[in-house]
Amino acid sequence: xxxxxxxxxxxxxxxxxxxxxxxxxxxxxxxxxxxxxxxxxxxxxxxxxxxxxxxxxxxxxxxxxxxxxxxxxxxxxxxxxxxxxxxxxxxxxxxxxxxxxxxxxxxxxxxxxxxxxxxxxxxxxxxxxxxxxxxxxxxxxxxxxxxxxxxxxxxxxxxxxxxxxxxxxxxxxxxxxxxxxxxxxxxxxxxxxxxxxxxxxxxxxxxxxxxxxxxxxxxxxxxxxxxxxxxxxxxxxxxxxxxxxxxxxxxxxxxxxxxxxxxxxxxxxxxxxxxxxxxxxxxxxxxxxxxxxxxxxxxxxxxxxxxxxxxxxxxxxxxxxxxxxxxx
Numbered sequence: 300x301x302x303x304x305x306x307x308x309x310x311x312x313x314x315x316x317x318x319x320x321x322x323x324x325x326x327x328x329x330x331x332x333x334x335x336x337x338x339x340x341x342x343x344x345x346x347x348x349x350x351x352x353x354x355x356x357x358x359x360x361x362x363x364x365x366x367x368x369x370x371x372x373x374x375x376x377x378x379x380x381x382x383x384x385x386x387x388x389x390x391x392x393x394x395x396x397x398x399x400x401x402x403x404x405x406x407x408x409x410x411x412x413x414x415x416x417x418x419x420x421x422x423x424x425x426x427x428x429x430x431x432x433x434x435x436x437x438x439x440x441x442x443x444x445x446x447x448x449x450x451x452x453x454x455x456x457x458x459x460x461x462x463x464x465x466x467x468x469x470x471x472x473x474x475x476x477x478x479x480x481x482x483x484x485x486x487x488x489x490x491x492x493x494x495x496x497x498x499x500x501x502x503x504x505x506x507x508x509x510x511x512x513x514x515x516x517x518x519x520x521x522x523x524x525x526x527x528x529x530x531x532x533x534x535x536x537x538x539x540x541x542x543x544x545x546x547x548x549x550x551x552x553x554x555x556x557x558x559x560x561x562x563x564x565x566x567x568x569x570x571x572x573x574x575x576x577x578x579x580x581x582x583x584x585x586x587x588x589x590x591x592x593x594x595x596x597x598x599x600x601x602x603x604x605x606x607x608x609x610x611x612x613x614x615x616x617x618x619x620x621x622x623x624x625x626x627x
Contacts, residue, residue: 301592302326306362306388308355308379309370310334310343313393317368318347320581324588331362355379364388366416366591373398373473374466380406380601384413389591393420394476396604398468400612400627403605410601418587418597419604421480422579423540425586426556431573432485432544435551435561442547447486447517447525450541451478452533462507469509471496471618472611475529478540479614480599480607481553482517482525485544489525489610490626491518496618500532515614 305321307314310332321327329347333355334340340351352358359367359382366389369379376397383390390410396419397403410417423429435441451474460466467473471494483489496513511532517525533539544551552560558574590597609627617624 300326302328303365303588303591304328304330304363306331306333306349306358306364306367307343307370308333308358308367309372309375309393310336310339311370311372314343314368314370316580317370317391317584318343320578320584321588322347323581324585327588330364331358333358356382359383359386359388366391366587369393372460372466373468374460376402381409384409384415387413387415389416389587390601391418391420391587392601392604394480394604395468395472395608395611396601397608398465398472400605400609403608407602407605416587416590416597417601418583418590419599419601419607420583421477421484421599421604421607422583423477423481423556424484424598425577425579425582426553427575427577428553428559428573429481429485429556431559432551432553435549436485436544436546441549444486444519444521444523444544444546446523446545447482447519448543449478449482449525449527450539451475451527451529452539453531453537454533454535455531455538456501456504456507459506462504462509464508467509468611469615470511470531471513471529471614472608474531475513475527476607476611478527478529478542479610480603481540481542481556482527483603483607483610485542486519486521486523486525488520488606488626489517490520491623492516492610492614492617492626493623494614494618495621496615500530510615510618513614513618515617 332343333352369392494515496510613624
């Protein structure tokens with residue numbers, strides 16, 4: 300198995316979610332770490348090897364890399380994707396890929412023009428329950444989706460950049476994007492949204508600019524309808540991302556990405572329950588590295604990240620303007 304040379308842009312906490320599984324998989328050489336805070340990059344180099352940089356352009360220029368992991372907060376994205384693609388470097392990028400569609404579409408065009416592999420960090424797609432549901436929905440046994448419900452619930456207050464719309468994009472764009480992406484992945488593209496949102500829970504936090512409650516009505520390209528709720532004022536210590544997908548012949552309940560309950564509704568009710576734990580980040584890393592080695596498509600190319608971003612931006616605009624929005 301060919302060794303891959305990998306670089307990192309962004310040496311904060313999220314980078315560790317990727318360095319650890321890459322190291323465990325083996326046959327990966329950590330070529331370089333880049334961060335505007337040099338001490339952070341050097342700390343990762345001390346642990347994993349490689350050279351430290353404060354400029355990703357310089358890192359691209361000096362290092363020979365098969366792939367780069369872009370682990371930046373939303374506001375920090377500039378042209379790191381385009382420069383990597385031009386050099387033939389395969390790209391893993393954290394969600395959301397941008398805060399506006401102009402930059403997101405530039406990223407997509409650069410990747411597709413260069414023909415490099417890309418993958419966005421929507422690791423929930425790799426859950427065993429999600430994959431089982433995907434296989435069922437793509438077959439003919441269920442008779443098509445009629446309705447879908449999504450939920451993203453936590454009790455969380457992020458740091459300085461997360462609280463600012465201009466830096467993080469808001470809770471829907473930065474967090475609930477995971478639930479939106481699962482709805483899209485399993486039920487197809489979302490073409491119209493109507494959202495209500497507000498700040499009702501963290502009212503005592505003066506520097507918080509973003510929504511903490513949201514309820515959105517959805518229309519899918521297939522004609523199916525749906526809804527999603529989200530809040531950062533939920534159960535303390537619990538993070539919930541779950542889906543219920545209604546079809547003509549069964550209801551699929553994903554209580555977490557690795558668990559699926561199927562309730563068949565023909566000729567009475569019959570239930571199946573499937574649950575198999577897996578390390579989502581490790582499966583994601585394996586999928587990306589194998590796509591590079593074996594020259595095959597990824598489950599979540601950057602074009603998918605752009606489509607999910609378009610939905611979350613439309614939800615937020617709908618909630619602000621209190622209008623129905625077509626998804627661009």
